[in-house]
Amino acid sequence: MTLQEIVTLLDAEVVLGQEQLDKTIRHAFAADLMSDVLRLDTSEMLLITGLANVQVIRTAEMSDICYILFVRGKQVSPEMKALAESCGITLLQCKQSMFKACGMLYDAGLLPIY
Amino acid sequence: MNFSYHIEGGNFSRAGIASSEVKKILKQLNVNPTAIKRVVVALYEAEVNVVAHAYEGDVHVDISPEGVTVVVDDRGPGIPDIPLAMQEGYSTASPEVREMGFGAGMGLPNMQKNCDELSIESEVGKGTRVTMKTRFNA
Numbered sequence: 001m002t003l004q005e006i007v008t009l010l011d012a013e014v015v016l017g018q019e020q021l022d023k024t025i026r027h028a029f030a031a032d033l034m035s036d037v038l039r040l041d042t043s044e045m046l047l048i049t050g051l052a053n054v055q056v057i058r059t060a061e062m063s064d065i066c067y068i069l070f071v072r073g074k075q076v077s078p079e080m081k082a083l084a085e086s087c088g089i090t091l092l093q094c095k096q097s098m099f100k101a102c103g104m105l106y107d108a109g110l111l112p113i114y
Numbered sequence: 115m116n117f118s119y120h121i122e123g124g125n126f127s128r129a130g131i132a133s134s135e136v137k138k139i140l141k142q143l144n145v146n147p148t149a150i151k152r153v154v155v156a157l158y159e160a161e162v163n164v165v166a167h168a169y170e171g172d173v174h175v176d177i178s179p180e181g182v183t184v185v186v187d188d189r190g191p192g193i194p195d196i197p198l199a200m201q202e203g204y205s206t207a208s209p210e211v212r213e214m215g216f217g218a219g220m221g222l223p224n225m226q227k228n229c230d231e232l233s234i235e236s237e238v239g240k241g242t243r244v245t246m247k248t249r250f251n252a
Binding site for chain 2: 032033034035036038039043051053054055056058059061062063079
């Protein structure tokens with residue numbers, strides 16, 4: 001599904017990366033533990049997390065992850081936004097819980113990494 | 115080519131700056147993306163370890179046509195039992211470190227996974243030296 005479809009489905013806010021909304025996303029991975037994200041061998045995914053700090057952006061940068069969805073209404077700080085911008089990472093925000101957001105996206109066709 | 119970076123213990127907002135710089139350099143050198151990811155993920159884990167556990171540290175990166183050697187030297191408490199620290203799930207991280215999304219006892223195993231040779235030397239009360247070698251064609 002496209003990022004735009006994800007935004008519409010979750011009524012998400014596009015914090016950064018409006019110009020990326022036509023990109024197609026096939027896989028997603030959800031974690032609050034960045035160590036788990038750093039263990040993945042794949043990069044092409046939407047990272048879904050309820051953790052909002054600058055290390056989430058750093059983790060995505062090192063892992064070549066280009067799209068992050070923050071759930072539970074977690075706010076992106078200006079520092080996180082600036083770093084994401086310099087790395088070309090798209091940031092989305094939604095109000096749903098992790099479980100609900102994942103369920104909706106799975107139902108809509110996003111695939112797990114494993 | 116040699117590069118060095120300083121790491122401040124406890125300063126989480128700066129954790130990852132050295133890894134980020136190394137990533138930019140390796141990209142400019144047209145190193146393959148898989149090798150870049152391995153090097154920078156291992157280095158980032160090491161940087162987070164210094165920030166989480168030590169007072170300060172230095173990163174020395176040596177890039178050759180064959181691969182990258184990263185040495186991370188810290189002044190800190192040291193590791194009393196290295197085989198125990200290498201066990202997945204073993205961690206002495208503080209609640210603050212866990213709140214940042216780390217401290218699950220996966221850093222050292224993940225560093226081992228992402229390099230071809232890992233060596234850890236440590237002296238309790240003085241510090242730890244981690245050496246990681248990653249070959250580009252591995």
